[in-house]
Amino acid sequence: MNRDVSVDAMEQIISMHFSEQSDFRARRMSLGEKECIVCYLDTLIDPMHVQEYILKPLLNRPLDAIRQVVSILDYSETDQLEEAAQAILYGKAVLYREGESHFYLLGADLKKERSINIPSNERVLRGANEAFIENIDTNLNLMRKLINSTDFIVKTFMIGRLSKTKVAVMYIRSLAKPNIIEELERRLNSMDIDYVEMPGFIDEWIRESKYSLFPQMLITERPDRARAYLMEGKVVVTAAGSPDVIIVPVSFWSFFQSPEDYQNSWLLGTIFRLLRMICFVITIGLPAFYVSVSSFNPQLLPINFVNTLQSSLKFVAFPPVIEALSMMLLLEILREATVRLASPVGQTIGVVGGIVIGTVVVQSNLVSNTMVIVAALTGLASFIIPSYEMSNAVRQLCYPAILVSSIIGLFGLACFFMMLCIHLCRMSSMGLPYFVPPFTLSESKDTLIRAPIWKLDKRPQGTAPNNRTRLRNPRGWNR
Amino acid sequence: MIKEESITGRQLFAIVVMVQLGTEVLSLPHVEADVAGQDTWIAVLLSGLFAQLGILLIWWLGSRYPDRNLYTYISTIVGKPIGLCMNAVFGLYYAFSGFLLTTNYADVLKRWMFVLSPWWILLLMLLIVCGYAATSTLRSLALISQTMIIVPIVGFLLITLSGTYGFDAKNLLPVLSGGWNPVMKGAYAAFSSYVGYDLLLYAYPYVRSRSNKGLLLWMSIANAIAIVFYVAVCLVCSTMFSLRQLTYIPEPIVFILKNYQLEIIQSLDILFLIFYACVVLSTIYVYFFLSSKAFMHLRKNGWGKQSVWVWAIVCACFAGGFFMTKRSNIIQVAALQDQASVYLIVVLPVILLVLSTLQRTMRNGV
Numbered sequence: 001m002n003r004d005v006s007v008d009a010m011e012q013i014i015s016m017h018f019s020e021q022s023d024f025r026a027r028r029m030s031l032g033e034k035e036c037i038v039c040y041l042d043t044l045i046d047p048m049h050v051q052e053y054i055l056k057p058l059l060n061r062p063l064d065a066i067r068q069v070v071s072i073l074d075y076s077e078t079d080q081l082e083e084a085a086q087a088i089l090y091g092k093a094v095l096y097r098e099g100e101s102h103f104y105l106l107g108a109d110l111k112k113e114r115s116i117n118i119p120s121n122e123r124v125l126r127g128a129n130e131a132f133i134e135n136i137d138t139n140l141n142l143m144r145k146l147i148n149s150t151d152f153i154v155k156t157f158m159i160g161r162l163s164k165t166k167v168a169v170m171y172i173r174s175l176a177k178p179n180i181i182e183e184l185e186r187r188l189n190s191m192d193i194d195y196v197e198m199p200g201f202i203d204e205w206i207r208e209s210k211y212s213l214f215p216q217m218l219i220t221e222r223p224d225r226a227r228a229y230l231m232e233g234k235v236v237v238t239a240a241g242s243p244d245v246i247i248v249p250v251s252f253w254s255f256f257q258s259p260e261d262y263q264n265s266w267l268l269g270t271i272f273r274l275l276r277m278i279c280f281v282i283t284i285g286l287p288a289f290y291v292s293v294s295s296f297n298p299q300l301l302p303i304n305f306v307n308t309l310q311s312s313l314k315f316v317a318f319p320p321v322i323e324a325l326s327m328m329l330l331l332e333i334l335r336e337a338t339v340r341l342a343s344p345v346g347q348t349i350g351v352v353g354g355i356v357i358g359t360v361v362v363q364s365n366l367v368s369n370t371m372v373i374v375a376a377l378t379g380l381a382s383f384i385i386p387s388y389e390m391s392n393a394v395r396q397l398c399y400p401a402i403l404v405s406s407i408i409g410l411f412g413l414a415c416f417f418m419m420l421c422i423h424l425c426r427m428s429s430m431g432l433p434y435f436v437p438p439f440t441l442s443e444s445k446d447t448l449i450r451a452p453i454w455k456l457d458k459r460p461q462g463t464a465p466n467n468r469t470r471l472r473n474p475r476g477w478n479r
Numbered sequence: 480m481i482k483e484e485s486i487t488g489r490q491l492f493a494i495v496v497m498v499q500l501g502t503e504v505l506s507l508p509h510v511e512a513d514v515a516g517q518d519t520w521i522a523v524l525l526s527g528l529f530a531q532l533g534i535l536l537i538w539w540l541g542s543r544y545p546d547r548n549l550y551t552y553i554s555t556i557v558g559k560p561i562g563l564c565m566n567a568v569f570g571l572y573y574a575f576s577g578f579l580l581t582t583n584y585a586d587v588l589k590r591w592m593f594v595l596s597p598w599w600i601l602l603l604m605l606l607i608v609c610g611y612a613a614t615s616t617l618r619s620l621a622l623i624s625q626t627m628i629i630v631p632i633v634g635f636l637l638i639t640l641s642g643t644y645g646f647d648a649k650n651l652l653p654v655l656s657g658g659w660n661p662v663m664k665g666a667y668a669a670f671s672s673y674v675g676y677d678l679l680l681y682a683y684p685y686v687r688s689r690s691n692k693g694l695l696l697w698m699s700i701a702n703a704i705a706i707v708f709y710v711a712v713c714l715v716c717s718t719m720f721s722l723r724q725l726t727y728i729p730e731p732i733v734f735i736l737k738n739y740q741l742e743i744i745q746s747l748d749i750l751f752l753i754f755y756a757c758v759v760l761s762t763i764y765v766y767f768f769l770s771s772k773a774f775m776h777l778r779k780n781g782w783g784k785q786s787v788w789v790w791a792i793v794c795a796c797f798a799g800g801f802f803m804t805k806r807s808n809i810i811q812v813a814a815l816q817d818q819a820s821v822y823l824i825v826v827l828p829v830i831l832l833v834l835s836t837l838q839r840t841m842r843n844g845v
Contacts (some may be wrong), residue, residue, distance in 0.1 A: 297592075302745050408600055411588065414753045415604050418627075418760060422612045425622035433618070437626040439489065 007035040007098050014039050014094070017085045024088075029055075031062035034098045040108070044091035049108040054093060066095065066104050074107025086164075113138060119221050121388060126263035128224040136166050136240040142223045143170060147230065151175075157188055159239070163195035167202070167239040170226075175233040175464045180249060180430050184235055198242030206248070209427045209434075213396060215389035216429050218247040218254050225259050233464030249430035249463060253447035255390035256280070261450045269450035277448065279381035283394045284420070286381070287324045288401035288413045290374045294320040296409030312368040321406035323367050327375035328398055330357060335379070432462040483617050488688040488697040490621035491679075495701035497624040497761035498675030500631050500708060502583050505730040505755070507672055507709060508716035512725035515665025517651055520713045522665025527706030529666060530673035533825055534698045537676070540832050541683030542691050549680040550776035556835050563777055565827075570773035572823055576674075577766035578796040579816055581605050582803045584759045590806075591733060591752055602800045608760055610793035613767035614786040617685055620768060623761065630757040635708055637751060641735050642715030650718050671817045673705060675762060677824045681769055767792055 005013075011026050014037075018024035023043045029036050036058070040050070053071045061069050074092070078084055084094045084103040091109025116138070119131035132139045140154055151174050157167045167188065171181060187206040196202065199219050207216040220226060221244050226236045229247045238245040247254075256276045261269035294313060298306045316323065334353045338346060358376075361367045378398060385391040397420070404412035427434035438444030442458070445451040454474035461468070486494075503510075508519060515522040544552040550569070554562030585601040593601060612623060655662065679698060688694040716731040728734050736748040744750060771788035775781050803809055 297749060299746050300744060300749055302740075302743065408593070408596060408604065410749070411592070411601070411753050411756065412604065414756050415608050418608050418757055419611060421626050422608070422615070422619075422623050425626065426615045426619045433622060435622065435626075437622060439493065439625045439628070 007037050007096065010096050011037055011039075013081065014085070014096075018088070029059070031058055031097065036095065036097050038093055038095050039088060040093040041088055041091070044089075044110060045093055045108045046110040049110075050093055054095070054106055054108065066097065070104075070106055072106045072108065076105045077102045078105060079103070089164075111135070116142070122220060122222055122225070122259075122386070124258065124260040124263070127259050128222070130223055131221045132223060132238070132243045132245060134241050134243050136168060136238060139223075139238050139243075139245070140168060140170075143226065143236075146223055146227045147172070152230070155185075157185075159188065159191050160193060160195045165196040165198075165240050167196065167198075167237065170230065170236040170238070172230050172233065175231070175459065175467050176235060177233060177463060177465055180432075180463065181235060183430055184237070184248065188237075196239055196241075198239035199244050199246045202237060202239065203246060208429065212423070212427060213393045214252070214424070214427065214434075215255065215387065215393060216248075216250070216427070216434065218250045218387065219244050219389060220247065221245075222259060228259065228262070229254075231470075232460055233467075249432045250434075251429065251432070251447070251462075252424055252435040255387040256385065257446075257450075258386040262453070266450055266452040273448065273450050276384055276386070279384040280394060282381040283378055283385075284397045284401055285413060285417070286374055286378050287328055287398050288405040288416070289410070290371065291320045291324050291402055292405040292409040292413055294370075295406065300410070309368075309370055312370050315365045316368045317365065318367075319406075320371070321402060323371045324374070324402050325399065327367055327371055328378065328402070331375055331379045332395070436462075483685050485685045485687045486618050486621045486682070488686060488693055490618070490625060491682060491686050491688075491694070492697040492701045493628050494621045494624040494682075494761075494765065495676055495678055495698060496631070496704050497627060497758065498678055498765045499673055499701065499705035499762075500758050501672065501675070501762040502580060502587065502759055503669075503672030504634075504708065504712055504758075505587060505732055506583075507669060508713050508720075508725055508731050509729050510668055511665050511713065512717075512722055514668050515661050516657065516722055517653070517717060518655055518657075518662050519665060519717050520651070520710050521655070522662045523669045523672075523709045523713050524706060525662065526666040526669035527673055527702065527709065529670060530676060530705075531699065531702050533673075533828075534676050534679065534695070534702055536825070536828050536832065537679045538683075538691075538695050538698065540828050540835070541679060543832075543835055544684075545691075546684050548682070548684055548772075548776075550773055553831065556831050556838065566773050566776050569823065570770045570777075572819055573766045573770035573773060574792045574795070576816060576820070577609065577763045577770065577792070578799055579809070579813060580759060580763050580766070581609070581796060582800055583809055583813070584756070585800070586806055586809060587730060588752065591730070592749060598804065599797075599800065602797060605756070605760065605763070606793045606797055609764040609767055610789050612760070612764035613771060613789045615768075617682060617768075620765060623764075627757045627761050630754050631708065634751065634755065634758070635711065637736065637747065638715055638732060639711055641739055641747075642711075642719060646715070646718035648718055650721060651714075667821075668817075669709070671813075671820055672709060673702070674820045674824060675765070676702060677820075678765060678769065680824075680828070681772060 007028060011028070015024070015026060018039075018041075021041065023041050024039070025042050026037055026039045029038070038050070038054070049072075057069045057071060058066070067075065076087075078087070079102040081103075084105065087103075087105040088094055091107070093106045093108050095104040095106060097104075113135040114133055116133055117131055118129040130142060132142065144152070144154075149172070151172050153171055153173050155169045157169070158164050159167045169181075169184065169188070184206070188202075191202070191205050193201065193205075199217065203215075203217050203219075204210075209216065218229070226245055226247065229250075230236055234247055234249065236245050236247050256273060258272070261273060264272070293301060294309060298309070301309070313320070318326075334349060334357075338349050341349060358372060362369050362372055378395075382391050382395040385394060401413060401416050404416045406412075421435075424435035425433070436443060436447075438448040446456060446460075454471070457471050457474060458468045459470050507523065511519040511522060541549075550566050553565050556562070557565065581602060585598065585605060588601050589596075589598050612620065615623075676698060683694070686694050688697070712732060715735065716725060719735055720728065720731055725731060733748045733752060736751050737746065739747050741747065767789055770792055771785050774788050775783060775785060803812070
């Protein structure tokens with residue numbers, strides 16, 4: 001940049017970039033002998049800030065170097081016009097003084113954010129009650145406050161051709177596997193996209209199994225949960241404008257872990273975790289089991305129960321498979337309606353769902369009693385799974401299961417479960433296997449069961465291979 | 480060499496156990512009753528010990544070429560043309576084994592449960608699941624087998640528990656009444672149930688084990704578990720049924736389970752047969768996998784895609800299934816396959832071992 005650009009010329013040059021912007025302001029003033037110009041977008045800056053910390057000191061001490069005059073922490077200089085224009089878009093005030101070869105970029109942006117709320121989608125009874133918000137700086141602040149270590153690394157990227165969204169990658173340097181970090185950065189850098197919708201866009205861009213129904217990143221709004229996974233060597237990705245962060249790489253089991261497991265005693269934690277696994281199987285298999293038992297293999301069940309089942313099916317017009325499909329569809333409609341409905345009207349769903357469907361459908365012999373029980377149980381079981389994404393995915397799996405078992409009964413269901421297992425075993429997350437069966441005790445410690453804290457002495461092999469000791473001298477006072 | 484992800488010793492163990500256990504658990508006591516009589520269990524035990532020798536043989540052969548699989552080193556031993564032919568033979572053999580197992584199990588299912596259902600649907604279901612599994616990597620296969628291993632554990636408990644009531648140990652006597660001859664014949668007949676350890680021919684270079692011996696140890700444990708499983712099944716069946724009954728019942732285990740009723744499940748046999756699919760399928764997909772790999776190794780840098788080969792094999796098997804609808808057909812062909820497996824898994828490795836030893840000594844001598 002030339003030294004001898006006059007303020008008039010500079011004003012024109014900058015204004016060219018912002019000629020159509022109604023909120024662009026260029027303010028001229030004289031500091032001593034020299035002319036000066038301050039440019040900003042007045043919707044982005046805090047006027048109080050500019051007045052108090054930029055203009056006032058400048059007018060008081062017009063002759064000194066600007067760096068020493070302004071009391072702004074976010075201070076930088078540049079000689080690139082493009083960079084200055086970009087800075088204006090980020091909410092900085094750009095100052096240019098006649099006869100100098102650079103712009104001063106002074107951060108004075110107006111921070112508009114909601115306050116930190118309690119988590120609304122991942123409630124727990126015991127545990128921290130803070131949730132991330134849309135402002136990425138606040139989110140990083142929350143994380144930094146939870147991990148006070150120089151090992152905790154935050155790296156930021158700009159993604160989005162137009163939106164230029166700030167995306168941050170967090171990990172713990174001494175734990176995380178370098179390959180995974182490299183691979184993640186490679187995938188993030190490959191994102192060439194107009195704007196970033198977090199977490200959806202990033203998830204779909206960097207996941208490995210493109211066509212899988214199962215979630216491959218853990219999405220959470222809880223800083224304590226993010227911290228727990230960071231401590232296992234995993235990586236947390238967050239982006240501006242989203243109150244959710246994503247955690248990679250994850251395994252199938254992560255979706256069944258809840259922060260509360262670690263607040264309860266380990267036995268309770270284990271019981272709850274097993275309960276969730278049982279509910280996983282129930283959600284996929286129960287309607288299909290009903291279909292195959294009532295139309296293929298009634299001899300499997302005791303004769304008294306079969307009699308009850310048959311008597312409830314006696315007057316029902318449709319075959320069990322239609323019953324099951326329609327009830328499951330109904331459940332899904334109810335769920336979707338509850339999410340979309342305004343909360344004061346939400347009560348209606350309870351009445352409509354409970355009374356109309358529960359009672360009248362049975363009374364009018366459209367669906368059998370047993371099927372209503374099965375549908376209700378399936379719906380409840382699916383909501384037990386702590387991850388919303390996993391719960392949704394699992395609920396959709398019951399439809400193919402119903403279809404297969406309507407063709408060939410329980411054998412079809414067994415084949416379906418086998419297919420599911422094969423699918424899970426084939427998936428991977430950031431190069432690590434997605435589903436590792438709890439084959440040995442050490443593999444089942446924090447997956448199928450929640451072992452006591454003093455037994456969780458090793459970090460997972462996959463994500464933290466180099467630094468595995470998690471706790472030393474467990475319960476050493478007791479020796 | 481075509482790339483492959485490595486597996487651990489433990490994973491090798493799981494995969495081998497699952498391959499060794501197959502439909503024979505259901506049919507072995509019946510087959511052996513004709514041959515070995517009341518000494519079935521001795522024959523099965525002996526056969527397992529022979530299989531252990533076979534494992535030693537393959538391990539020895541593998542340790543000579545620790546970073547290559549059979550399909551690549553066979554050409555260096557016997558020369559390129561014969562080696563390629565052998566690869567094709569292996570491919571056909573494994574595809575055929577998988578096909579035979581599928582039809583066999585579909586036949587069992589049809590006879591016990593799906594008398595009225597169209598038979599090709601069963602075959603199609605089995606083949607689709609196997610095909611889907613066989614298109615994955617060795618490590619994924621190992622993970623699947625590790626998950627499925629729960630099924631034989633539960634099955635074993637069911638079988639042994641059901642054998643505790645109403646057995647008659649006198650059925651085992653007299654021991655060795657016909658001398659060693661029928662026992663040896665029985666051991667030959669039982670050998671096909673232990674086949675599956677030949678996975679090591681392919682998997683040897685991909686196992687991450689602390690030492691060479693650790694690998695052998697895992698293989699031996701897997702074989703030992705298969706021996707225990709088969710011997711237990713044979714003991715239960717021979718003590719529960721008399722010899723004459725056994726010659727008439729093709730799947731005695733199912734018959735025994737039919738006898739038991741729980742408060743909540745009336746017929747255990749159905750559940751057992753259905754979930755036994757997991758055990759049978761874990762054998763078949765490994766065979767399809769090995770077959771596709773054999774065909775891929777027909778060219779140095781891989782011929783075609785694994786998935787294409789697998790689905791081609793699956794289609795061929797489905798088409799072939801229409802020619803194998805009778806049980807007598809399956810039994811005839813199975814005898815043929817028994818011979819083929821002895822030639823390919825026992826005789827061929829011996830020849831290869833001898834040849835490679837000769838080559839080494841020649842080279843060292845010169």
